[in-house]
Amino acid sequence: MRLYHASTVIVEHPDTTHSRDYLDFGRGFYLTSLHEQAIKYAERFLRRQKDAWLNIYELKDDLKEWNILHFNQYDKSWLDFVAACRSGEPTKEYDMIVGGIANDRVILTLDLYFSGEINQEEALKRLIFEKPNIQYCIRSDKMLQQCLTYIESKKL
Structure with missing residues (x-):
């Protein structure tokens, strides 16, 4: 499967060390299978007068031996x-x-929920109408090394 990672630099050797804390799925290397989503994310760097790179990878198909958590929708499990x-x-x-x-529209709901301005039930009502933009967070450096192959980087 082809995956994309937008950055201000070329990332030939991804790791979890450079990840920030307190992200949607914790520390890890974040990717998406949606080319348009990766381009949109990279455009944020261009607006800040920075370089923008689209790093392209191939994820191994057979992942049965790995511990993977899937969220198919914005539901209580995802929110928790x-x-x-x-x-x-x-x-x-x-x-x-x-x-x-947690894109711009979803983050508004999350901010209201985290601040206590709306309860979980109201947050879930709002999120039900959102179609998830899929992200992959690889949290294991071992999995990065064994399952993700760098293909190329394109400067935007």
Whole structure:
């Protein structure tokens, strides 16, 4: 499967070390299978007068031996997991997590929920109408080395 990672630099050897804390799925190397989503993300760098690179990878097909968590929609499980990761709470160890990204519209709902302005029920009502933009968070350096192959980088 072809995956994309937008950055200000070429990333031939991805790792989890350079990840920020408190992201949607915790520390890890984030990718998407949606080319348009990766381009849109990279355009943020261009607006800030920075270089923008689209790094392209191939993810191995057979991932049966890895511990992977899938979220197919913005539901209570997804919301609870993202809330835990964004607040720095420990979560179960996974090699990779696949699920919806907290894009601009989704993040507004999350901010209201995290601040206590809306409850979980209201947050879930709002999220049900959002179609997830899929992200892949590889949290294991071992999985990065064994399952993700660098293809090329394109400067935007």
